[in-house]
Amino acid sequence: MTSIDTETKRKLREMGAVALLEALESQDEDLTMGMSFDERLRLVVDEAHSVFNHAKIEGLIRRAGLRYPAADLRQLDKVDERGLDQNVIAQLGTCSFIERGQNVVFQGFTGSGKSYLGCALAKRACQHRIRAHYIRMPDLEEAWAQALDKPMGTTKFLKKYAAFSVLVIDEWLLDHPDESMRSMLLELLERRYDCASTVFCTQYAKKDWHQRLGSGVHADAIMDRIVHNTVWVETGSHNMREHAALNQ
Incomplete structure (x- = not known):
């Protein structure tokens, strides 16, 4: 273990270089005795950088508010039985759709694993150090109602939800949004259009x-900002909640 004097430790902590300090302290002097200064420094920096990345990713996942934080695209059950296209899932896992500003829709029956897939995709984005957020449609409606009652509330609301590189909206169109909600959705999707990715989890088919959006001009405009640049994934009718309960 490398010996570091107290004052140097204090300075490293003061600079916020705790990961670097811990990497230095954990370096085995016997194993690194024959190494040059550059080689030892590289090892320390690599270790500190790995710790930094892990902490950053864990922070992104925690702040994403995932309903299923353990969700993983690489560990999906009954892929063939559910009719999931493994190539599409694998491509989504690269997060290249985010770079293209594409949306994703997971559509299927109740219990078919839409929420899990949405969380898994958001988590994958976090692992690529991309800022993501998960919210249920009823909670989004409640947050909007609260924003309407606050000074500058709507401005702050739209700024917040437009800023996420990946926004997962679960239970999309579970209820019929009212006129105020439709206006908000149009403005939010307009701000996100072509520069951020929105993931919709819904039991309702595109038709x-x-x-459900009211069949008016707002519905036309909202649909226009979603359907043309979207990856559609059918999650089928297999009840994954029942499957999970049987395997407990």
């Missing part, structure tokens, strides 16, 4: 969206 039902227009009617």
Whole structure:
């Protein structure tokens, strides 16, 4: 273990270089005795950088508010039975859709694993050090209602939710949004259009969206900002909640 004097430790902590300090302190002098200064420094920096990255990723995952924080695209059950296209799932896992500003829709019956897939995709984005956030549609509606009652509330609301590189909206169109909510959705999706990715988890097929959005000009405009640049994933009818309960 490398010996470091108290004053040097204090300075490293003061600079916020705790990971570097811990990497220095954990370096085995016997194993590194024959190494040059550059080689030892590289080892220390690599170790500190690894710790820094891990902490950053864990922080992104924690702040994403995932319903299923342990969700993993690489560990999906019954892929064939559910009719999931493994190539599409693997491609989504690269997060290249985010660079292209594409949206994703997970559509299927209740219990078919839409929420899990949405969380897994958001977590994958976090692992790529991309800022993501998960929210249920009813909670988004409640947050919007609260924003309406606060000074500058709507401005702050739109700024917050437009800023996430990946925004997962679960239970999309579970209820019919009112006029205020439709106006908000149009403005939010306009701000996110072509520069951020929105993931929709819904039991409703695309053909039902227009009617659930009120069938008017807001519905036209909202649909126009979603359907043309979106990866559609059918999650099927297999009940994954029942499957999970049987395997407990």
